[in-house]
Amino acid sequence: MSIKILIANRGEIALRIIRTVKEMGLKTVAIYSTADKYGLHVHFADEAVCIGPPDPKKSYLNIPNIISAAEITNSDAIHPGYGFLSESAYFSSMCNKHGIKFIGAQPNHMMKMANKIYAKKTMMKAGIHCIPGTNCFINSSYKDVEKIADKIGYPIIIKSVYGGGGKGIRSVFEKNDLKICWGEAKKESLSFFGKKDVYIEKLIIDPRHIEIQIMGDSYGNICHLSERDCSIQRRNQKLLEETPSPFITPYLRKKMGEKSIKAAEFIHYEGIGTIEFLVDKNKNFYFMEMNPRIQVEHPITEETVGIDLVQEQISIAYGKKLSKKNYYPKMCSIECRINAEDPSNNFRPSPGKITQLHFPGGKGVRIDTHIYSGYYISHYYDSMIAKLISTEKNREKAIKKMHRCLDEFVIEGIHTSIQFQKNLIQNNDFMKGDYNTNFIKKI
DSSP, X not given: OOOEEEEOOOHHHHHHHHHHHHHTTOEEEEEEEGGGTTOHHHHHSSEEEEEEOXXXXXXXXXXXXXXXXXXXXXXXXXXXXXXXXXXXXXXXXXXXXXXXXXXXXXXXXXXXXXXXXXXXXXXXXXXXXXXXXXXXXXXXXXXXXXXHHHHHOSSEEEEETTOOTTOXXXXXXXXXXXXXXXXXXXXXXXXXXXXXXEEEEXXXXXXXXXEEEEEEOTTSOEEEEEEEEEEEEETTEEEEEEESOSSOOHHHHHHHHHHHHHHHHHTTOOEEEEEXXXXXXXXXXXXXXXXXXXXXXXXXXXXXXXXXXHHHHHHHHTTOOOOSOOOXXXXXXXXXXXXXXXXXXXXXXXXXXXXXXXXXXXXXXXXXEOOOTTOEEOTTSOSEEEEEEEEESSHHHHHHHHHHHHHHOEEESSXXXXXXXXXXXXXXXXXXXXXXXXXXXXX
């Protein structure tokens, strides 16, 4: 293939995509804001185009500027990575309109899954169990909301219809807290997603958050690559992921994989994506959402099944036919997200210049990052600066390897979550695999 791909993203995911694209023998184009002028993705791409100032709305979310960058560099395709415009049906359709291949889900799949209410209704039609809940109540009176909440029964959770990344979410344990949580969720939803639409569903107490990685081609073939356990979270933001899950039995793994394939087949899904479930203590699982893009935590699946998911994305976009073979982990892999935050100060973001840097290494160690000594962490973007992945024959060895790697990982000049992650993986309950989405609150 003689193809040039523009990567519509920044940081570690842009650099990670560039590496695969180059290994495929294809050309790369980076885009960057003025704050990212010295980013590694800019340095290592074949070409680079500045698309605006640091504010994401004026750069990485600026669709006209990104399309223009693709046109002036004669790019054949755009890979959106994750975040930013990766789930924008409008962006995907604009790429198609300008004759540029969008390496990701089709616009109709994004629209179906972006609206959480519509997604739930679609999954119920497909025969997938969903959490008991309601339709959107943006135009309803508060009295109607009270009636619905009473009918579902407390505790409940309020979610943004168009949400993601833990935003626009409030848990309500008592009726007295409903009104203020309802208002806060709508306000946050409007701020982050431009719409106040929220809905209510039953709150599952202390669940596991399990996602199934799927792939689908344009010929109707769907397969899954087993699960990732994403239950270690703070304020609905993932901190650590692992595969296989220490909680999931072989029988449950098979059932969840089958249901995920059924869900993807029902909407004729094409590309890489995840079907996400909440699993209660009795191992009942409920559809939560579908993410029609590559995930932050995709490296642990790559390390345990031996597949480059970015390469698969590109190949599928250009007509590759998949087998219906499902993939299961042959190893155990753990990913710790390293953030530029101060855990001792309520995880306050810690922008600034990295003055000293040392990466861990060794067999079974992977680091996806864009930082280097002298690099300046901007306050404009997400605080995640690296992903540290350890892979071993079993979970106990993977944990020991991760601990050794965190000991070796040195970042000076800013605060980071390295020590927090070290404390986390040494926790007795974590080492036993006994945790859930509320684990961080309890340690």
